[in-house]
Amino acid sequence: MYRLSKVVSILEDIAPPELADPEDADRIGLVVDRRNNVSSAAVSLDPSDFAFEEAARLEVDLLICHHPMLFYPVSTLRWEVCERLKIALENEISVYVMHTNFDRAPEGTNDTLAQLLGLEEVERLDMGCVGEVEPCSAEEFAMLISERLGTHVQFVGKQDVERVMVVAGSGFHSALLDEARELGVDAYVSGELRHHIIRDYPGMALFDAGHYYTEAPAMRALCHRLPFECVFIEDDPHIRVQWWE
Numbered sequence: 001m002y003r004l005s006k007v008v009s010i011l012e013d014i015a016p017p018e019l020a021d022p023e024d025a026d027r028i029g030l031v032v033d034r035r036n037n038v039s040s041a042a043v044s045l046d047p048s049d050f051a052f053e054e055a056a057r058l059e060v061d062l063l064i065c066h067h068p069m070l071f072y073p074v075s076t077l078r079w080e081v082c083e084r085l086k087i088a089l090e091n092e093i094s095v096y097v098m099h100t101n102f103d104r105a106p107e108g109t110n111d112t113l114a115q116l117l118g119l120e121e122v123e124r125l126d127m128g129c130v131g132e133v134e135p136c137s138a139e140e141f142a143m144l145i146s147e148r149l150g151t152h153v154q155f156v157g158k159q160d161v162e163r164v165m166v167v168a169g170s171g172f173h174s175a176l177l178d179e180a181r182e183l184g185v186d187a188y189v190s191g192e193l194r195h196h197i198i199r200d201y202p203g204m205a206l207f208d209a210g211h212y213y214t215e216a217p218a219m220r221a222l223c224h225r226l227p228f229e230c231v232f233i234e235d236d237p238h239i240r241v242q243w244w245e
Helices: 004-014 049-058 079-090 100-104 109-116 138-149 174-182 195-200 211-225
Strands: 029-032 040-044 062-065 094-097 120-124 129-136 154-156 161-170 187-191 205-208 229-232
Touching (some): 004 029, 004 094, 100 109, 109 161, 129 138
């Protein structure tokens, strides 16, 4: 049994709050404080209905999420938020969020993604990692990503792949891709590929492995780093692909 304050200290050691984006300052940390002791916890990528329901079913004392419950200040609570808070309050579940601070932390989302994809000589960036893989075709690298992350992969580009940048989550942003180009990257892996990005960066192979599948592995691994009983709640969005011929 751990005091909640001790658990918060452990989580802050893993992902120091000062690593987070400034706009995340009020979104991370202990966002629902039941002042309870912790003997078991659950970890989920999203603070979804399913995550809260599973946390209650498992009778855990703490739910640890990557994504914040609320991204912007509100004056009105939506029905969905009310239902999740109702579950947390009725079942004495505190909620802790580790978002962009966990992205930047050692063994966080980006480090874990780089390790899963077999990147070597890895350099940690402000947001993301860059490293090397054995030279291969774009098709071969797409297959490797698909196998390692267990999901389908969309990609564009026909050049060979050797120097790779990874950004877990939704990382197809011009500032990050400009940095990748300056670093001589020929392949970029993230989620939520945008049309204008495809048009603006034709010299780089772009691989979209989805938001969930690029971030969930680090949250899953987090369970094994905590000194108390902890379970990962699989909340795969089950994105499907329908081909038309």
